[in-house]
Amino acid sequence: MWLPRKGPADSPGYLRWRATPAWQRKITAALREHALTRAQFVELASAWWLANQEERPTERRVADHSGTDPMTTSQVLRAVERRAWWSGSRTRATPGRSGSP
Secondary structure, eight states, rough: OOOOOOSSGOOOHHHHHHHHHHHHHHHHHHHHTTOOOOHHHHHHHHHHHHHSSSSSOHHHHHHHHHTTOOHHHHHHHHHHTTTTEEEEEESSSEEEETOOO
């Protein structure tokens, strides 16, 4: 059923559009404290979740889970691997030293 709107503030899409940048700024600021980008956080969170579901998630599985393309996933995981937050190879990798990202 279509309901008339009084103005933009009555539109969930408009409200989401307005809220999203503020939310992204807060997330970016929180991650900055840990020297992480949002892309790194997403890939590490996906790797952590997969590692708790299966023995050794591959980069491809992490890419599929996070919804990013495999090349981007590989580049991001290489960057976090240099920080010892991820260890593995191109095809098989596991979360870093502590067992979680």
